[in-house]
Amino acid sequence: MGRRDFLRNLAITSGAITFGGSLLAACGGSSSTESSGLSIGTPQNPVKLPVTTDAIADGLPNESGTLEILNWADYQNPESIAIFEEKFGCKVVTSIYDTEEAAIAKLRNGTFKPDLILGMTDTGLAKLIAADLLQPLNKSYIPNFGNVISGLRSPYYDLDSQYTVPYFVYGNGIGYRTDRIDKNAFAGNGYDTLWDSQFKGKVGVLDSYRDTLAMAMFRAGNFDANTADAAIIQKAGDDLVAMREATNPKVDILAYTEIPAGNRDINFTWSGDLFTALQYLPEGVAPDVLGFWYPEKTVAKNDFMCITKSAKSPVLAHQLINFLSDTDNALLNREYVGYQPALESITVDLLISSGTIPESLIDALVTPEKYEAGLAQVSLEPAVDALWLEQWTRFTAG
Amino acid sequence: MARTMDTLHRGLTQTKLKNSPRLWAGFAIPGTVWLIVLFAIPFYAVACIAFGTIDPIFRDAVPQWNPLSWDFVQARQIFSSLATGPLQGVAIRTVVYVVCAMSLSFVIGFPIAYFLARHAGKRKLLLLVLIIVPFWVNYLMRMLAWVNLLSVDGLFTRFMRIFGVNYNWLDGSPITVILGLVYGYIPFLILPLYATLERLDWRLVDAARDLGANSRQAFRLVTLPMSKAGLVAAGILIALPMFGDYYTNDLLSRSPSTEMIGNQIDFFLNASSQPQNGALLVLALSLFLLLFMSFYLRSTRQQTRQVTR
Amino acid sequence: MALTNQKYNSPLRFLIWGYIIWSLVPVLIAVIYSFNDGRSRTVWQGFSLRWWITDPYASIFRNDETRNAISNSLVLAFATILVVTPLGIALAIGSQRIRGRSANFVQGLTSTPLITPEIVVGAALLLTFTRLFTAVPLGFVAQLLGNVTFSLASVVVIVRARLVSIGASFEEAARDLGATRWQALRFVLLPMLWPSVMASLVVVFATVIDDFVITSFLSAGVSSETVPLRIYSSVRGGATPALNALATLLVLTSFAVLTIGLFGLSTWRKRHGERGGLRAALADVTQLNS
Numbered sequence: 001m002g003r004r005d006f007l008r009n010l011a012i013t014s015g016a017i018t019f020g021g022s023l024l025a026a027c028g029g030s031s032s033t034e035s036s037g038l039s040i041g042t043p044q045n046p047v048k049l050p051v052t053t054d055a056i057a058d059g060l061p062n063e064s065g066t067l068e069i070l071n072w073a074d075y076q077n078p079e080s081i082a083i084f085e086e087k088f089g090c091k092v093v094t095s096i097y098d099t100e101e102a103a104i105a106k107l108r109n110g111t112f113k114p115d116l117i118l119g120m121t122d123t124g125l126a127k128l129i130a131a132d133l134l135q136p137l138n139k140s141y142i143p144n145f146g147n148v149i150s151g152l153r154s155p156y157y158d159l160d161s162q163y164t165v166p167y168f169v170y171g172n173g174i175g176y177r178t179d180r181i182d183k184n185a186f187a188g189n190g191y192d193t194l195w196d197s198q199f200k201g202k203v204g205v206l207d208s209y210r211d212t213l214a215m216a217m218f219r220a221g222n223f224d225a226n227t228a229d230a231a232i233i234q235k236a237g238d239d240l241v242a243m244r245e246a247t248n249p250k251v252d253i254l255a256y257t258e259i260p261a262g263n264r265d266i267n268f269t270w271s272g273d274l275f276t277a278l279q280y281l282p283e284g285v286a287p288d289v290l291g292f293w294y295p296e297k298t299v300a301k302n303d304f305m306c307i308t309k310s311a312k313s314p315v316l317a318h319q320l321i322n323f324l325s326d327t328d329n330a331l332l333n334r335e336y337v338g339y340q341p342a343l344e345s346i347t348v349d350l351l352i353s354s355g356t357i358p359e360s361l362i363d364a365l366v367t368p369e370k371y372e373a374g375l376a377q378v379s380l381e382p383a384v385d386a387l388w389l390e391q392w393t394r395f396t397a398g
Numbered sequence: 399m400a401r402t403m404d405t406l407h408r409g410l411t412q413t414k415l416k417n418s419p420r421l422w423a424g425f426a427i428p429g430t431v432w433l434i435v436l437f438a439i440p441f442y443a444v445a446c447i448a449f450g451t452i453d454p455i456f457r458d459a460v461p462q463w464n465p466l467s468w469d470f471v472q473a474r475q476i477f478s479s480l481a482t483g484p485l486q487g488v489a490i491r492t493v494v495y496v497v498c499a500m501s502l503s504f505v506i507g508f509p510i511a512y513f514l515a516r517h518a519g520k521r522k523l524l525l526l527v528l529i530i531v532p533f534w535v536n537y538l539m540r541m542l543a544w545v546n547l548l549s550v551d552g553l554f555t556r557f558m559r560i561f562g563v564n565y566n567w568l569d570g571s572p573i574t575v576i577l578g579l580v581y582g583y584i585p586f587l588i589l590p591l592y593a594t595l596e597r598l599d600w601r602l603v604d605a606a607r608d609l610g611a612n613s614r615q616a617f618r619l620v621t622l623p624m625s626k627a628g629l630v631a632a633g634i635l636i637a638l639p640m641f642g643d644y645y646t647n648d649l650l651s652r653s654p655s656t657e658m659i660g661n662q663i664d665f666f667l668n669a670s671s672q673p674q675n676g677a678l679l680v681l682a683l684s685l686f687l688l689l690f691m692s693f694y695l696r697s698t699r700q701q702t703r704q705v706t707r
Numbered sequence: 708m709a710l711t712n713q714k715y716n717s718p719l720r721f722l723i724w725g726y727i728i729w730s731l732v733p734v735l736i737a738v739i740y741s742f743n744d745g746r747s748r749t750v751w752q753g754f755s756l757r758w759w760i761t762d763p764y765a766s767i768f769r770n771d772e773t774r775n776a777i778s779n780s781l782v783l784a785f786a787t788i789l790v791v792t793p794l795g796i797a798l799a800i801g802s803q804r805i806r807g808r809s810a811n812f813v814q815g816l817t818s819t820p821l822i823t824p825e826i827v828v829g830a831a832l833l834l835t836f837t838r839l840f841t842a843v844p845l846g847f848v849a850q851l852l853g854n855v856t857f858s859l860a861s862v863v864v865i866v867r868a869r870l871v872s873i874g875a876s877f878e879e880a881a882r883d884l885g886a887t888r889w890q891a892l893r894f895v896l897l898p899m900l901w902p903s904v905m906a907s908l909v910v911v912f913a914t915v916i917d918d919f920v921i922t923s924f925l926s927a928g929v930s931s932e933t934v935p936l937r938i939y940s941s942v943r944g945g946a947t948p949a950l951n952a953l954a955t956l957l958v959l960t961s962f963a964v965l966t967i968g969l970f971g972l973s974t975w976r977k978r979h980g981e982r983g984g985l986r987a988a989l990a991d992v993t994q995l996n997s
Binding site: 037038098099101102104105106108127130131201202244248249250251252261262263382385386389393394395396397 | 454455456457458484485487488549550566568569570652653654655657662665668669670671672673675
């Protein structure tokens with residue numbers, strides 16, 4: 001039985017994708033959703049999001065004019081976008097966001113008014129729904145939806161994919177320079193390398209409070225990335241402050257330029273970053289200086305594409321989702337972005353056989369097993385969120 | 399006859415001025431209203447948000463427009479955080495960086511301004527132009543120039559490596575940030591200093607020398623006291639924006655260990671869902687700077703009064 | 708005649724030239740590297756105009772985002788000038804001629820934006836436009852309002868300085884000769900204010916195209932991105948020498964406007980018989996007299 005079939009079977013028998021780590025994720029974690037009214041889906045309790053608006057009608061013509069996208073930096077191939085612009089006779093304009101919370105805050109206060117949002121994850125989805133910022137999709141415009149990994153077609157955070165279509169798949173780990181660090185350094189508790197003062201000044205961590213605090217928790221042996229336990233959250237904050245003393249890490253999402261440039265030896269980041277990094281290697285530097293430590297217990301998830309309620313070009317937005325879910329277009333997109341598209345046919349084997357993956361980065365590929373074994377990371381209740389943010393402020397305030 | 403005409407003329411002038419105030423007030427009204435609506439009222443809005451409440455789901459700030467219902471719980475938390483809590487580090491660090499940068503700026507800038515003011519040569523205009531040039535170069539461009547020079551294979555880093563100095567300048571170094579602040583703000587210090595020193599009555603210094611003082615005494619006992627007001631004003635002029643700086647750290651470091659209070663404000667308002675904390679920090683910063691600002695306003699008002707007399 | 712102690716002359720001269728080199732050379736290097744043939748901003752790979760015009764995607768004059776930023780900057784600068792100049796002239800004239808407590812109030816209100824850190828003004832306006840004056844959309848309109856508020860004080864300072872040096876005598880002479888107040892204003896005072904108007908045009912233009920903090924806080928995504936915003940967001944990513952080129956363009960524009968202004972000012976002065984020439988024009992524009 002191939003990996004693909006394994007995943008499909010799992011999806012069919014359970015009705016929604018489940019993670020091997022879900023047993024561990026069951027402790028503590030997000031409690032009932034009644035308290036705040038947020039619809040938070042978890043692997044144990046998948047959620048069907050409330051629908052308060054109608055999707056657009058079938059068969060509408062494409063709008064002329066501009067399609068506005070909100071996306072992370074360097075998270076779409078300009079070439080792919082240019083092809084889309086030409087095919088649909090429109091102009092595509094992209095605004096950039098650096099963190100999910102910032103994006104949500106700016107979407108709410110009207111700073112950003114895009115048609116399409118790319119790269120959002122389910123940690124932000126509950127708030128987007130609660131703020132009534134999204135519109136349900138009309139799948140008749142997205143025939144390529146069938147290309148999406150079968151196990152992700154009805155994810156726990158959005159049963160029946162009413163609002164979202166998966167975009168890329170990735171896992172959290174530590175990217176490093178193989179010419180400065182031997183992979184055996186990650187043999188014990190690999191996360192400890194980020195606290196190792198011999199790397200002082202050459203360390204980076206993600207500017208994402210959920211990911212980095214969770215990483216500190218994992219290092220301490222607490223494998224619930226959604227914990228509401230104040231003591232654990234506090235300890236994670238303490239540990240990060242200790243990291244700051246030990247290695248003075250940079251906090252941003254630039255691993256993909258800084259590791260190849262030689263400014264960072266180790267960086268806690270998303271796995272796809274290392275593939276993006278291949279393009280930023282200076283002349284004459286071989287790709288095998290890039291390495292990735294994929295921890296046994298870590299967060300593995302996907303992000304998605306969704307359309308805003310106030311979209312001025314909803315049909316074009318649907319078309320772009322469909323466009324990016326086509327296998328060839330996704331592969332072209334991947335050439336620039338580096339991450340793994342969440343499409344069934346783009347398997348790890350396919351990527352390896354394409355010859356674009358250096359030996360040292362094989363570990364950074366997210367296989368279905370790794371994905372299934374990944375720890376869940378879902379939206380938090382506001383009160384719990386506040387605890388996490390408090391510790392994050394402690395860390396980033398220096 | 400001339401005296402009568404003079405008196406008549408003065409009388410007429412005064413009458414004209416007395417008849418004019420409503421016209422001139424009318425002129426001043428649009429600008430004043432603009433500033434009230436878009437400068438004074440926003441400060442009130444900041445206070446209303448800082449002392450307001452938080453929406454439970456999004457942790458978004460809900461402003462409280464009635465001062466009688468202001469809620470000071472979060473304010474107390476932030477202020478205690480600044481004094482003794484997690485934000486104490488940022489607060490102290492900001493003050494330290496500004497003091498260091500200002501001192502260094504004075505050490506470099508004052509001799510330059512002094513030399514310029516006293517130098518009576520044909521090169522003076524050229525020097526003046528060259529000193530003014532960075533004033534007109536975009537701040538970001540000047541920082542960008544250093545980012546290039548200080549990066550791992552930048553020219554400056556390579557140059558220093560020749561002397562065996564193998565330092566990671568852009569890796570969260572306080573030295574880089576302080577020097578960056580100096581580089582960025584020193585033109586804004588040199589010009590006002592030059593203006594002050596140029597206006598001094600140097601004959602008094604010459605008189606002191608004639609009376610037997612040596613150059614150092616003349617400087618200490620005559621030049622310095624005379625220029626003190628101008629020096630303080632110039633210092634305040636660059637200290638104020640320096641306290642609110644965040645982009646220098648963002649460009650030259652971006653490590654939490656060199657963050658200034660401006661970075662925290664930027665973070666709370668633009669990158670997080672806690673605008674109330676941002677509003678509170680803005681308020682705290684404004685109150686702290688109010689001291690300096692009111693001093694500066696009083697001294698400039700005195701100067702203007704002297705000029706218009 | 709200045710009597711500097713000869714002993715200090717050489718080290719001071721050394722210091723001042725050292726400062727000038729330290730101050731200007733990094734910028735010159737950045738300008739030079741904007742003509743780099745390769746992607747590096749630190750390693751010279753040959754001379755090329757690719758980042759300026761020849762590269763079809765990445766060069767600043769052909770890249771869509773850069774062109775958008777350039778046009779946004781220019782539009783914002785000109786719009787700000789249109790609003791702030793009449794507002795500032797009126798405020799300067801009015802505030803300089805009223806007396807009493809209201810004068811102090813206006814004076815204080817006008818001077819405060821000059822010394823308030825931009826982050827405070829930007830943050831206050833952001834919070835105001837999103838919670839109080841919500842009819843004002845973030846983006847161009849908010850940026851315009853913010854920049855006008857911030858530049859108003861500069862215009863007032865420049866115009867007021869000129870007003871003070873002119874005095875009231877010319878208008879009074881005109882009134883003596885039979886002119887009404889309005890005629891005295893239009894035909895006597897305003898023409899005499901012309902150099903300060905020119906100076907404030909130059910200063911406001913340079914201030915607005917260089918402005919970062921206020922414009923950034925009040926921006927609304929890519930549609931209201933100006934050149935400084937674009938530079939700032941590009942420095943953090945894998946930037947190419949196009950970034951240097953963009954920054955150089957910004958500097959060249961400021962200098963072009965400054966040069967035009969300076970020559971305009973000294974020509975005006977010559978034609979109207981005022982002495983001072985280039986040095987006086989320089990003083991106008993940098994407010995060394997204030």
